[in-house]
Amino acid sequence: MLNQTDRIDTLFQALADPTRRMMVERLSRGPASVSELAKPFRMSLPAVVQHLAILEQSGLVKTRKLGRVRTCTIDNSVLSLAETWLNERRQEWERKLDRLETFLAEPEDEEPHNG
Amino acid sequence: MLNQTDRIDTLFQALADPTRRMMVERLSRGPASVSELAKPFRMSLPAVVQHLAILEQSGLVKTRKLGRVRTCTIDNSVLSLAETWLNERRQEWERKLDRLETFLAEPEDEEPHNG
């Protein structure tokens, strides 16, 4: 079973590869079969499928097979999981900066409440 | 020299490790020295510094040395670079879904313009 940390882990891991990011970009424009997905790349099909497997494990991509063709779709909710993580960090730091600014602008009659 | 793809590459790569994400979380709450940053972890100091180097290469963290202590700060603009990438993908897919919905809801007198 995968806890939250591990999920974000495999998620960023999945996005860390340029091939996989291109595959995500392709899929954000609409579903595609495995061979469609493979077309832009020079690498072998098994290599592409291995990348796809990693995207699936991360939850970013869902696939289902009909006849002999496997169709791949993106899962937006997982995409936004990463987005949220980044956003939280950024906001925290921005709040920190704001408090610092306020502190510097203020006359010395008030304490900063850090912690 | 690092192009846009490579930058996002090293950026997600940097975020793919739980140790490094925890370091980012720590730094989003305010600057820290190397040894402060290392404190929560069981690993050796050189290991922590290696992680830090990767965070620096990604641009996520800036450091400067004063006397013998190196102080680390987060760079929000780089954080939001990743955020933007994710957001663009998500929005693209959402627009796609909207168009699909519209198409399905509409009577068959109009063409979908997928291309």
Place this chain on the structure above:
DNA sequence: GCGTTACTTAAGTGCATGCTTAACCAAACC
């Protein structure tokens, strides 16, 4: 000046990752 603190450098190790080729399977096509 001498120890402690805060890193830094270097070298090595084991395991994960990103490929490859070769062979296989089964739906679709004629």
Place this chain on the structure above:
DNA sequence: GGTTTGGTTAAGCATGCACTTAAGTAACGC
């Protein structure tokens, strides 16, 4: 029913990554 087409399985390989220990440097505190 034989051949493409679309994908799968398996095995192997080179490189990268996340550590480790050991030894070194340089500022600071007394």
